Amino acid sequence: MDTEAQPTERDRSPRPSGTEEPSEPERPEGRSRFAWAAAIAPWVPGGWFTVAALTLLGCLLLTFTFVLQPFRIPSGSMENGLRVGDRVLVDKLAYRFGARPQRGDIVVFDGTGYFGHGDYIKRVVGVGGDHVVCCDSEGRIEVNDRPVDESAFLYPGDSPSTVRFDVVVPEGRLFVLGDHRSDSSDSRDHLGSPGGGMIPVDEVIGRADWIVWPFGHATRLERPGAYARVPAAARDAAPAQAPAAEGGRG
Secondary structure (H helix, E strand, O other): OOOOOOEEEOOOOOOOOOOOOOOOOOOOHHHHHHHHHHHHHOOOOOOHHHHHHHHHHHHHHHHHHHHHEEEEEOOOOOOOOOOOOEEEEEOOOOOOOOOOOOOOOOOEOOOOOOOOOOOEEEEEEEOOOOOEEEOOOOOOEEEEOOOOOOOOOOOOOOOOOOOOEEEEEEOOOEEEEOHHHHHHOOEEEHHHOOOOOOOEHHEEEEEEEEEOOHHHHOOOOOOOOHHHOOOOOOOOOOOOOOOOOOOOOO
């Protein structure tokens, strides 16, 4: 079976043509704010309508450039939660201003030099300092000696992994897995590569917060509660040697 996850393609589809902005209270000083628009409206084809549309389009472009960005899901590596063709909205400011990725977050990152060329989307299983092991006696992944119940998002019929590993995530890096473990190329497949399959936090583009298309599948992407019970990492833990993969692909 071809288990390579395809890079997440940056969305180049036409941006939404407009959204309604909240109205400002009517006040004398507020009228002067739009004096520039009143001055140029007579000279622009379409008048006020064209000026308003161009202003709104400019605001949307700024938003999609610096705050939010849509991405298309090209493969089944994150099924069933994210399906081929879904469009997700990524918050590009989620990990700015001191915030860091957390276990359970779905992130889009630049995998160039780590996974391949292009952008990828995976779930964060371990953050800096975490001891991540597969698997315990019941076949569950353990993080900091606590088993994680992944049944709420794991692809039906998949085991948490058929590839065994025992790693400590370096500070500033992430251990990431696809929800469709039998159809995902992720940190498990690159344990022996430069970086050990761990993605630098600096390469994270943002956190996927919403499925916005198709409308029938639109929903907010919540962080699973299973990770809330994982204890903090023991900072004095020594990194474990990544073993060779055992068994089939997981």
